[in-house]
Amino acid sequence: MNQVSMVGRIVREIELRDIGEGKIVLNNVLAVQKNYRTDHGVEADFIPFVVWEKRAELIEEYCNKGDLVGLMGKMQSRTYKNNESETVYVVELLVNEVQFLQPKK
Incomplete structure (x- = not known):
């Protein structure tokens, strides 16, 4: 079984790419906070993610870097x-x- 759920903050500015034939893709990174603190503060894992088509367009419309x-x-x-x-x-x-997970700005 390959199912993953993550909550985190978008690391980079949202940028859609048209890869031809009307296909839209969004590549970005999600910062997922770790459950512990270090001397340097809270740490995070950085997970690359890919979103296609309508979902990518929705993220562009409703989200910004840091959301x-x-x-x-x-x-x-x-x-x-x-x-x-x-x-x-x-x-x-x-x-x-x-x-x-947060209101549109």
Whole structure:
């Protein structure tokens, strides 16, 4: 079973990309606060996430960098070759549901 739910803050400015044929994608990072404090304060894990089509457009409309959201979906892994022909491994959250946890500004 591959089901994940996370609550955190959007790390980067929202930027949609049109990848052709009318397909829209949003790539960003979710900062998920850890349950403990260190000498440096509260720490977080940074989880890359991907949102497609209408959900991506809704996030662009209702969210900004730093907003608190709940994301549900599944973890996926993929690889690609970078400019130096090295294989890069990526693990990310593929979002299929979004919960807006603060009012629209």
